[in-house]
Amino acid sequence: MSLRIGRRRRGFTLVELLVVITIIGMLVSLLLPAVQMAREAGRRTQCLNNQKQFATALANYESARRQFPGWAQIVSHDAAAPDVDGDKTGDVVGTWVIPLLPYLEQRQIYHSWVDDNVSWPDKLKIQLPIAICPSNPPEDMNAGLTVMMYVANAGSPDADWPTDQNENPIPEGPASAVFLNHALPKAQRKSISLDYLSAHDGASNTLAFSENIHATSWAPVADSSGTPRLPSEHDVCMLWSPSPGDCNRSETKRVSHLNRCLRDIQNPYSPHLYLARPASRHPGVVIVTYCDGHGTTQRDNIDWLVYKQLMTPDNYLAGQYKNDPELANSVYDSGEN
Numbered sequence: 001m002s003l004r005i006g007r008r009r010r011g012f013t014l015v016e017l018l019v020v021i022t023i024i025g026m027l028v029s030l031l032l033p034a035v036q037m038a039r040e041a042g043r044r045t046q047c048l049n050n051q052k053q054f055a056t057a058l059a060n061y062e063s064a065r066r067q068f069p070g071w072a073q074i075v076s077h078d079a080a081a082p083d084v085d086g087d088k089t090g091d092v093v094g095t096w097v098i099p100l101l102p103y104l105e106q107r108q109i110y111h112s113w114v115d116d117n118v119s120w121p122d123k124l125k126i127q128l129p130i131a132i133c134p135s136n137p138p139e140d141m142n143a144g145l146t147v148m149m150y151v152a153n154a155g156s157p158d159a160d161w162p163t164d165q166n167e168n169p170i171p172e173g174p175a176s177a178v179f180l181n182h183a184l185p186k187a188q189r190k191s192i193s194l195d196y197l198s199a200h201d202g203a204s205n206t207l208a209f210s211e212n213i214h215a216t217s218w219a220p221v222a223d224s225s226g227t228p229r230l231p232s233e234h235d236v237c238m239l240w241s242p243s244p245g246d247c248n249r250s251e252t253k254r255v256s257h258l259n260r261c262l263r264d265i266q267n268p269y270s271p272h273l274y275l276a277r278p279a280s281r282h283p284g285v286v287i288v289t290y291c292d293g294h295g296t297t298q299r300d301n302i303d304w305l306v307y308k309q310l311m312t313p314d315n316y317l318a319g320q321y322k323n324d325p326e327l328a329n330s331v332y333d334s335g336e337n
Contacts, residue, residue: 042134043134043282044135044282044287047136047287050131051150051210051287051288051289052289053130054289055289055291057100058100058208059293060103061099061100068180068191068192069096069099070096070182070183070189070191071095071152071182072094072095072181072230073095073098073182074094075093075099075113077091077116078119081093081228084183085184091183092113092123093231094113094219094231095219096179096236097128097148097236098114098218104128121222125145126145131146131148131218132147133150133281148215148217150215151210152209152236153177153179153209154179154238154239155177155180155239156322157239157241157253157255157273158172158181158233159253160241171184172190173190173317175200175312175315175317176313176314176317176318176321176322177312177313178192178197178313179237196313200313201312201315202292203291205309205310206291206310206311206312207289207291207310209289210238210278210287210289211279212238212278212279213262213279213280213281214264214266214275216271220232220235220268232271233273234273234275238255238277240312241255242254242322242324244304247260247261249264251273255277257300258277258279258302258307259279259286259300261274261275262279262281278298282297284300285298285299309330316328
């Protein structure tokens with residue numbers, strides 16, 4: 001009897017083992033969301049830092065030129081390219097990214113694009129490290145090696161602006177956007193500066209950049225014949241319009257709500273206008289940056305009127321130009337209005 005009493009039981013019973021496994025499983029299930037949240041917080045921070053670099057480059061450009069760059073801008077000439085400014089010389093048109101390249105420590109790429117002796121096929125086209133948010137992988141890599149997941153404030157769609165008595169389109173003015181179209185004849189080009197912003201809605205109240213998973217490329221892809229496609233606002237810009245549109249490819253005058261139509265795929269050869277708005281993979285928010293350089297998370301359920309106010313440097317005049325009484329009557333700036 002004494003020998004039996006002195007024996008010690010070694011190991012676990014099946015019940016004890018199951019209890020331990022259950023406890024470990026519960027701990028893992030509790031820790032995983034925290035790990036995921038920490039990773040997403042890191043991705044948000046990286047995304048915010050990327051936009052901060054673009055905002056700093058934009059401020060340096062404006063300080064040197066006393067104006068913001070165009071969302072489309074003639075950067076060099078090429079006989080094989082179309083003539084967009086009427087001077088009978090082929091023009092290489094770049095997006096807003098190219099003028100900022102020298103301020104992003106990418107002078108080699110910049111010099112390639114502004115050199116008239118370098119033809120369009122030979123212009124340097126590489127993937128910029130700061131062009132993609134970790135949470136927003138490109139939807140379609142057919143855009144090539146120049147994918148850009150950040151977009152600039154280009155106001156309302158150019159195609160939606162009225163025409164004059166000769167049926168010529170009236171260029172968008174500085175009241176409606178930060179990045180205007182500079183791929184036009186010189187007499188038609190308009191620009192905006194920090195001084196204009198300070199005299200109206202203010203740089204801290206006007207959006208400059210956002211992220212958009214449906215943005216395409218800072219150097220639009222060429223067609224089947226090798227001819228470069230002219231960049232459009234749908235490539236690397238965000239837009240506002242009198243009212244938000246639906247997730248419909250036939251929509252040609254309105255953009256969708258923030259973070260809507262996320263499952264749709266943008267066509268890099270013929271991008272859709274309705275996808276030219278802020279959108280991200282961050283749950284419920286989009287990272288945005290203002291013209292004064294500060295960045296923040298913007299909830300995707302923002303009221304559409306507030307979104308238009310943040311997009312327009314002078315909402316009063318923008319509302320008048322676009323015959324948008326709601327926007328024109330929502331005056332809150334510190335300027336003359």
